[in-house]
Amino acid sequence: MAVMFPLTPYQIVAPLISLLAILYVWSLVMRQKKTIWEGTLWTIFWTAIAIIALFPSVLDYLTFAMGFKDRQNALLITFLGILSFIVFALIVRLEELEQKQTKLMRSMALKDAGLDGKCHCGGECGRQ
Amino acid sequence: MRVIAVIPAYNEANRITAVVERTQKFVDDVIVADDGSTDDTASVARRAGATVVSHPQNCGAGAATMTGIEAARALGADVIVTLDADEQHDPCDIPSLLQPILGDRADIVFANRFGQKNRIPFIRRFFNAVGNLVTFAATGRWVDDSQCGFKVLGPRAVHEVRIRMSGYEFCTELVREAVQHKWRIAEVPIKVLYSQYTLAKGQSFANGVKTALRILLRSFLR
Secondary structure (H helix, E strand, O other), rough: OOOOOOOHHHHHHHHHHHHHHHHHHHHHOOOOOOOHHHHHHHHHHHHHHHHHHHHHHHHHHHHHHOOOOOOHHHHHHHHHHHHHHHHHHHHHHHHHHHHHHHHHHHHHHHHHHOOOOOOOOOOOOOOO | OEHHHEEOOOOOOOHHHHHHHHHOOOOOOOEEOOOOOOOHHHHHHHHHHOOEEOOOOOOOHHHHHHHHHHHHHHHHOEEEEOOOOOOEEEHHHHHHHHHHHHHOOOOOEEOOOOOOOOOOOOOHHHHHHHHHHHHHHOOOOOOOOOOOOOOOHHHHHHHOOOOOOOOOOOHHHHHHHHHHHHOOHHHHHHHOOOOHHHHHHOOOOHHHHHHHHHHHHHHOOO
């Protein structure tokens, strides 16, 4: 397994993005916004992206196992990937909406109980 | 130290009085976080002497617990005890759970239903083991009974905790909070009282799978 020169633009950009992502993740870990465990998981993910970009032959086994050898299958797989991304984006959006709804319910509940704005932590607990 | 109990409750009108009255003996105040119940849970809890905060709609156990924690902070809690409203947990265990906090040996105490002889159905043990594994995969920290709702938060945890997950995933999120904020963790064996009612109320397999997927998805979304 060796890097084939000259490198394609994708083979240059993907590892660079991976490197930046890994640095960003660990900066979050340093700032205690992510745990070391999460930092490790993300590092594995982005390292895999970089390796696949630099050594595409590692995917040979995958193509053999999944059987997408012709263009039609490749097209199908590509669209499945795009659909998966759309579903992922929708889930993220739903999560955000659910959290907003929960915050609203919480503030209504605390207000009804006469406990809003009485937090003793000086706002550090994240209450809006 | 001012110790306040937070009891998230959903349609527990028949049981909440007993839980509140038994809990009051061990804490300074009891807050019932009524999660949009369609029965009289809120009014029954209020009559039993609890402070009640009510969600207008059902949001989930995690959301109700965090609302209860916010209310406890507003009432000046130094230590927060969380327990279930279905009489599964015995409030008599509160003093032993408080010990690591009062002795300044821990910032969060997890009750452990498997730490002593308890009659726990096999299926419950299995689901809890899966929950522990998912929690470990998401947080990197092993807790013997990560999915138990009986916990104690010490002053530091009361100050820093922020649960964002609405459903049962919040148990895993609390472990994550403990790891992220580097809280000292203690685990204390407790009694558990499973009744037909408690068993029937437990999570379904589909719910468990959904919870596990949400935990893993969340750990990637952060």
